[in-house]
Each structure stands twice: as C-alpha cells, then as structure tokens.
Amino acid sequence: MRTETLEGIPTEAxxxxxxxSFRQDGATSTSRTQDADGTWTVTxxxx
Amino acid sequence: MRKILFxxxxxxxxxxxxxNKAVTFVTSxxxxxxxxANTQNVNIGFARIEGVVGPVYATGEIPPVFAxxxxxxxxxxxxxxxxxxxxxxxVIATSQKPPEPMKQIELKGKRKTMFFGTATVTGFKAGFAxxxxxxxxxxxxxxxxxxxxxxxxxxxxxxxxGSVLARIELGSDATEFKKTGMRTAQLFATGYAxxxxxxxxRGTVIAETEKAANFIGQYADDANSQRLxxxxxxxxxxxxxxxxxxxxxxxALNVSVTSFVNASQFAQARQRAVLxxxxx
Numbered sequence: 001m002r003t004e005t006l007e008g009i010p011t012e013a014x015x016x017x018x019x020x021s022f023r024q025d026g027a028t029s030t031s032r033t034q035d036a037d038g039t040w041t042v043t044x045x046x047x
Numbered sequence: 048m049r050k051i052l053f054x055x056x057x058x059x060x061x062x063x064x065x066x067n068k069a070v071t072f073v074t075s076x077x078x079x080x081x082x083x084a085n086t087q088n089v090n091i092g093f094a095r096i097e098g099v100v101g102p103v104y105a106t107g108e109i110p111p112v113f114a115x116x117x118x119x120x121x122x123x124x125x126x127x128x129x130x131x132x133x134x135x136x137x138v139i140a141t142s143q144k145p146p147e148p149m150k151q152i153e154l155k156g157k158r159k160t161m162f163f164g165t166a167t168v169t170g171f172k173a174g175f176a177x178x179x180x181x182x183x184x185x186x187x188x189x190x191x192x193x194x195x196x197x198x199x200x201x202x203x204x205x206x207x208x209g210s211v212l213a214r215i216e217l218g219s220d221a222t223e224f225k226k227t228g229m230r231t232a233q234l235f236a237t238g239y240a241x242x243x244x245x246x247x248x249r250g251t252v253i254a255e256t257e258k259a260a261n262f263i264g265q266y267a268d269d270a271n272s273q274r275l276x277x278x279x280x281x282x283x284x285x286x287x288x289x290x291x292x293x294x295x296x297x298x299a300l301n302v303s304v305t306s307f308v309n310a311s312q313f314a315q316a317r318q319r320a321v322l323x324x325x326x327x
Contacts, residue, residue, distance in 0.1 A: 004261070004302060006306060010266070
C-alpha cells in the first residue's frame with residue numbers, strides 16, 4: 001500500500017476533481033480535508 | 048577494519064576474475080558480533096559489503112546484478128530479508144513490467160564452469176583450532192558468491208550472462224514467504240528456475256520500494272498542468288491517461304497521473320511530457 005497526497009489545492013471543487021482523477025488512476029480510497037489556511041489537501045490510497 | 052575487509056574483498060574479486068570473461072558478484076552481511084582470528088577481523092553491529100567485477104561493453108552496458116537487504120540490525124531477534132540475483136533474474140526482480148512467458152530451456156552449445164553459493168549462520172557459531180577458539184559468530188551472518196562465465200552467442204555474437212537467485216527471510220513477517228508460518232525461509236536457484244522465481248521476489252522488492260515512496264506534493268496550476276488536465280477531460284475512453292501513465296513510468300517517476308499533472312515537483316517533467324505527447 002502507498003499513499004499520494006496533494007496539498008494547497010485552492011478550492012473544494014478542485015479538490016473534488018482531483019479525488020475523481022485519483023480514482024481513475026486506480027486509487028482504492030480518497031479523502032479531502034481543509035487546512036487552516038483555507039486550502040484543501042487530498043490523499044489517495046493505492047493498494 | 049571494514050576498509051581492510053573491503054580491500055581484501057576487492058583483491059579476491061580481481062583475482063577470481065582476471066579477465067572480463069566472467070562476472071563475479073559477492074555480498075557479505077553481518078548483524079551482531081563476528082570475530083575471526085585468521086583474518087584478524089572483528090565486527091560488532093551491522094556490516095555489509097557488496098562487490099562486483101565484470102566487463103563493461105562499448106555501449107556502456109554492464110551485466111545486471113541486484114542485491115537487496117532489509118534488516119532491523121538487532122543481534123537478538125534479528126529480522127533480515129535478503130535478495131540476490133544476476134542476469135535476467137535480476138532484471139525481472141527489479142522491473143515494474145511483468146515478466147515474459149517462460150522460455151524453453153536450451154542447454155546446448157559450448158560449456159563452461161560456473162559457481163554459485165551461499166553460507167548463512169544464525170544464532171551462535173564458534174570455530175576451534177585445537178582447544179582454542181579461532182572464530183566466533185553471534186547473531187546473523189551471510190555470504191553470497193557467484194562467478195558466472197560470459198558465453199558468446201555464436202549466432203549473433205552477443206554475450207549471455209546467466210541467472211542465479213538467492214533469497215532468505217529470517218524472523219520477518221513482511222513477505223509472501225512468511226505465509227508458510229516458517230521463521231526462516233530460503234530460496235536458491237539457477238538458470239530458468241531463478242528467472243521463474245524472480246517475480247516472487249519482484250513483488251516484495253517493488254512493495255518495499257513503493258512503501259518507502261509515499262508521495263506528498265504541492266498543488267500547481269501552471270500552463271502544462273492545464274494542458275494535460277484539458278486533455279484528460281477530453282479523454283473519454285482512457286487512452287490518453289494510459290499513454291501518459293506509460294510516459295511517467297518510462298521516465299522512472301513513481302507517481303500516479305493525477306500527482307504528475309498537478310504537483311509542483313513535476314513542472315519540468317510535465318514540460319517534456321507535453322512536448323512529446325501533445326506537441327507545441
């Protein structure tokens with residue numbers, strides 16, 4: 001298992017699009033969180 | 048002391064392979080205490096030596112060898128995973144690509160003598176000369192050695208370098224081997240048998256590599272990101288995503304398409320990908 005994380009995504013809409021893109025890459029699960037500065041972080045797990 | 052050991056090993060390697068007609072590949076590993084009065088050598092802790100002597104071709108190519116070790120470096124309760132391979136087996140074990148279907152065995156043509164051996168000690172071992180101890184090993188010690196002649200293929204004049212493979216798992220639950228429930232497992236193979244077993248180690252090696260390669264990137268939104276994202280959005284059947292993924296892997300970048308397209312770390316590589324896949 002390995003993870004890939006993208007930080008500093010400006011908007012939630014962009015974060016959702018990146019989650020979808022990770023799933024097309026074969027990610028088994030994804031998550032998004034909003035950071036203190038208002039940007040978003042998306043993490044994908046690849047089994 | 049390790050410098051003396053390494054110089055000694057280099058001398059052995061060069062003596063064993065006075066010409067470029069063979070490849071000699073040696074590893075020596077010690078975890079724990081190793082004392083040898085004959086070589087006046089004392090090792091305490093983790094010691095590892097790897098060496099290879101062989102030809103370099105006009106193309107810059109070198110016969111492939113591969114050695115890998117994972118260890119917790121503990122004298123008691125040591126966990127060690129080692130892998131050793133030469134030739135096609137080394138290539139298969141380290142490649143991201145699946146191996147080719149099994150080849151037909153062809154043991155024919157000119158013959159030369161090869162040697163491949165391993166020696167392993169776990170626990171405690173003492174050697175005596177009369178009543179006096181001459182060597183002592185406490186912990187884990189392993190040596191792997193191969194000397195494989197290079198044979199020239201008479202049909203196309205290309206050199207052929209054979210495969211050998213050795214793997215040991217000691218006190219580890221990290222790999223496929225441990226599904227057997229054994230505390231120690233060893234593999235030892237040569238020729239096509241080694242190549243057939245290489246994918247088993249390949250999975251482990253790649254898993255270990257990938258585990259260590261979790262990626263964290265900073266989002267970027269440059270012109271090349273936008274071009275690649277636009278191409279991906281128009282890619283309804285996944286053809287371009289597959290093509291881009293192939294380009295990423297061919298350039299030894301171990302990330303997904305999404306990370307490659309959107310992370311600032313890959314700005315320069317993205318420039319090359321856009322030029323090669325989308326053009327100006």
